[in-house]
């Protein structure tokens with residue numbers, strides 16, 4: 001087939017079209033980042049080649065120099081970013097530069113609002129990459145050849161970013177990729193040497209491969225000498241040393257931040273980072289970052305996570321998951337080991353005992369970093385917590401050895417808080433505990449309002465005892481793994497018999513006993529009546545304003561946990577609640593006085609159903625409940 005015959009015009013995947021449109025509009029005020037993105041890709045391509053060439057030296061084609069070159073032509077208003085990296089073949093080009101392979105892309109796109117500011121943040125989370133070239137270019141040309149392929153298998157891709165691209169075979173003598181942007185008329189600045197150099201220093205100084213630009217010669221040709229057509233000389237504009245190999249004192253905050261953007265593909269700054277060299281039995285360097293924003297796919301199972309792994313400064317793999325536990329999957333960064341073999345694979349990592357000890361050291365580093373942040377910058381810590389708190393809550397169940405450390409990092413909302421912001425540390429709670437209180441009380445519910453208005457809280461409000469309000473899906477599971485904090489055990493206020501420790505006086509207890517005795521007969525009647533629906537009926541003192549509530553026996557699965565199990569397709573054991581009645585409530589006293597069995601039954605059943613509803617549960621037979629209530633209302637109205 002001739003080269004010409006292979007020219008094809010193909011359409012972008014719908015998602016790419018949408019993304020391009022949004023990106024061009026919402027990232028315009030940040031347009032210079034295109035250069036960072038393209039240099040970042042070029043550097044990744046060099047890293048990949050170096051790794052592949054470990055096994056097959058021939059891929060270098062006799063040219064082992066890895067570099068990125070930026071050339072600009074102000075007259076034609078173009079800028080070219082070329083690299084001597086791995087390159088792409090025709091299929092790679094179609095796969096990578098016309099589609100988005102990320103899971104959850106359409107879900108992500110559906111979250112976009114049309115509000116420029118919000119959308120630009122969201123796109124930042126998604127990662128802008130190659131497509132950001134279209135913010136400044138009216139046309140983009142990619143000429144590339146995969147290392148090891150014959151020169152005739154080069155590929156030329158051209159697009160105006162308007163929905164289609166052309167692709168054809170071309171000759172390309174040197175391996176790697178050259179991306180030429182035909183700049184829009186008002187983006188001329190990006191073809192200027194000075195501007196480009198500044199941008200490289202600002203964004204790409206930390207890139208380990210040299211980023212070259214043509215040397216500027218300011219010497220005028222001597223009289224009588226023709227300006228010769230000498231081959232241009234190039235010089236590195238960036239530092240070209242892997243940032244993590246530099247000493248902490250040599251790297252400033254801006255450099256750390258830029259490096260983060262390179263490794264994470266995030267758009268925003270990280271909240272904090274921790275950079276450490278470990279010497280001794282195992283030698284490695286780690287640079288761990290805490291992002292400020294959750295990626296859009298944090299909860300996707302297939303979402304990428306893990307650190308970039310280098311061995312002796314050679315890039316080995318992205319997303320090495322073996323170095324951190326799952327509950328720290330939001331951490332981004334690099335680990336560079338001197339002890340691993342260059343041909344290490346994911347399988348080997350899984351079995352290597354050295355990795356296990358690195359994992360526990362790195363876990364400790366992250367937890368220390370979080371502890372420090374919580375102590376020194378509550379605002380930033382709150383940002384972290386709002387984004388990733390529910391992931392960290394997986395920790396106590398997953399990592400027994402660090403349970404206490406993680407417990408200190410947890411934040412909740414409580415009856416002391418004015419809104420649902422989770423900002424109460426367990427240590428704060430313990431400090432505010434009442435005299436005689438020996439437990440940390442909490443309630444779990446489907447949402448904040450149900451938790452806040454739960455009848456179970458009434459007695460605690462009356463006594464001024466704080467209760468933690470837990471409404472995250474994972475909370476009940478978390479609490480099944482947290483048994484105590486600072487020597488105090490946890491108590492779900494909706495489970496088991498109420499025990500307020502020594503906060504109740506002898507007088508209180510006596511009054512309670514008397515009230516209970518008075519309604520003994522009614523309790524027995526109710527028990528008999530509702531024996532199919534409830535495990536037990538008893539008198540309670542946890543209520544002040546409500547007539548009744550339902551509780552679970554200690555150790556029984558709560559509503560949240562049941563829903564998680566149901567969603568996972570697990571069989572859920574049948575469970576009946578205990579109905580507790582408030583012996584001082586007028587409605588319960590009325591029930592006590594009711595002689596007519598039928599009316600007694602109507603009222604008792606309504607009370608049970610209402611207690612279930614207040615708990616955020618669903619009624620098995622809501623229609624009958626409504627009919628009963630309506631009969632009662634009619635009586636009232638009539």
Ligand SMILES: Nc1ncnc2c1ncn2[C@@H]1O[C@H](COP(=O)(O)OP(=O)(O)OP(=O)(O)O)[C@@H](O)[C@H]1O
Nearest residue numbers: 041042045087088096126127128129130131177265
């Ligand atoms: N210079 C290059 N050399 C070789 N392959 C490249 C180059 N630039 C891009 N690619 C390929 O195209 C893919 C898509 O690039 P793109 O920048 O859109 O996304 P990304 O870098 O994978 O992630 P992100 O969107 O988060 O930046 C890359 O993963 C890589 O496989």
